[in-house]
Amino acid sequence: MGAELVAKAADRVVAACSAFGQTLKNGGIAHINISTIRADSLLSDRRIVVTGGGSGIGLAIAKKCVDSGASVVITGRNEDKLAAAVESLGTKCASYLVWDITDSSIVDDKIKYCDHLLNGIDVVVNNAGVEPREFFPDVTAEEWDRVYETNSRGTFLVSEGFCRYWMEHSSGSYRYLINISSQGGFVGATYPYRMSKWDIRGLTEGLGLAMAPYGVLVNGVAPGVVKTAMQDFALNQGNNIYCNQNPLKRVALPVEIAELVSFMVSGACNFMVGQTIVVDGGFSLRG
Numbered sequence: 001m002g003a004e005l006v007a008k009a010a011d012r013v014v015a016a017c018s019a020f021g022q023t024l025k026n027g028g029i030a031h032i033n034i035s036t037i038r039a040d041s042l043l044s045d046r047r048i049v050v051t052g053g054g055s056g057i058g059l060a061i062a063k064k065c066v067d068s069g070a071s072v073v074i075t076g077r078n079e080d081k082l083a084a085a086v087e088s089l090g091t092k093c094a095s096y097l098v099w100d101i102t103d104s105s106i107v108d109d110k111i112k113y114c115d116h117l118l119n120g121i122d123v124v125v126n127n128a129g130v131e132p133r134e135f136f137p138d139v140t141a142e143e144w145d146r147v148y149e150t151n152s153r154g155t156f157l158v159s160e161g162f163c164r165y166w167m168e169h170s171s172g173s174y175r176y177l178i179n180i181s182s183q184g185g186f187v188g189a190t191y192p193y194r195m196s197k198w199d200i201r202g203l204t205e206g207l208g209l210a211m212a213p214y215g216v217l218v219n220g221v222a223p224g225v226v227k228t229a230m231q232d233f234a235l236n237q238g239n240n241i242y243c244n245q246n247p248l249k250r251v252a253l254p255v256e257i258a259e260l261v262s263f264m265v266s267g268a269c270n271f272m273v274g275q276t277i278v279v280d281g282g283f284s285l286r287g
């Protein structure tokens with residue numbers, strides 16, 4: 001009996017030494033918690049900022065997040081729109097902050113205020129963006145500046161600010177930055193809107209790499225045509241969602257983008273870094 005116990009203990013010591021040797025060989029120790037999806041509490045306790053959350057895709061993301069247990073701050077330029085959006089969310093877990101992302105001088109103050117409202121920040125969805133108004137070969141310098149100051153420069157400065165915040169506020173849990181690009185970031189670009197969406201895709205890769213060591217997972221979503229104010233024609237069609245731009249022959253609804261974003265920040269998708277997921281009904285597969 002005594003000899004048997006000694007033999008078992010020896011086996012355990014050998015196994016432990018072998019595991020330690022393997023750890024040294026691999027170069028480090030890592031621990032991870034993987035979550036599985038439970039719809040009603042998918043995002044419980046997550047503190048989330050959605051830029052441009054007063055309408056369209058951003059509002060759908062905010063709704064999905066609060067319905068899944070998160071606290072959310074939505075931002076934008078138009079206070080009336082933001083207040084109405086918060087009311088439509090119908091919960092004390094949603095609030096708003098007026099924030100024009102083209103103003104570089106206020107970024108740090110606005111982030112501090114988000115931190116104050118939410119008591120910490122776990123997730124940022126960079127969704128604010130403006131639509132294209134001019135197309136090649138008739139694009140003016142003014143159109144370039146108008147689109148770029150929000151979609152590219154503004155998104156960059158907001159991202160940089162939140163990344164700096166996260167670098168200064170370390171956490172034992174992952175944090176998430178989701179950038180909304182576009183199907184236009186995956187096909188040839190001849191006008192500023194599409195070019196700005198290529199920028200977002202590149203930024204997502206770059207920040208993905210730079211921020212992973214800080215536990216910040218940066219990824220993106222590239223929607224195709226979505227039925228929002230940005231797509232007048234789709235709104236004008238009422239309940240008809242037909243669209244001839246993609247092989248599914250339809251537009252997407254904002255909730256379809258929100259579902260993906262909520263999954264990406266849920267903890268069930270923690271090994272993805274710097275990727276932009278295309279949700280475009282097949283548009284960008286065209287030759």
Ligand SMILES: NC(=O)c1ccc[n+]([C@@H]2O[C@H](COP(=O)([O-])OP(=O)(O)OC[C@H]3O[C@@H](n4cnc5c(N)ncnc54)[C@H](OP(=O)(O)O)[C@@H]3O)[C@@H](O)[C@H]2O)c1
Pocket residue numbers: 051052053054055056057058075076077078079081082099100101102127128129130150154180181182183222223224225226227228229230231
């Ligand atoms: N709809 C589509 O087909 C489609 C397709 C691909 C990608 N996207 C992208 O999805 C995102 C959301 O667009 P959407 O379709 O939901 O259109 P939307 O309803 O017009 O939403 C855009 C939001 O951005 C905010 N915004 C614009 N400029 C801003 C600024 N300078 N500072 C702060 N907020 C600003 C707007 O709020 P305020 O007016 O209050 O400022 C608005 O709530 C955009 O990045 C867009 O490029 C849309």
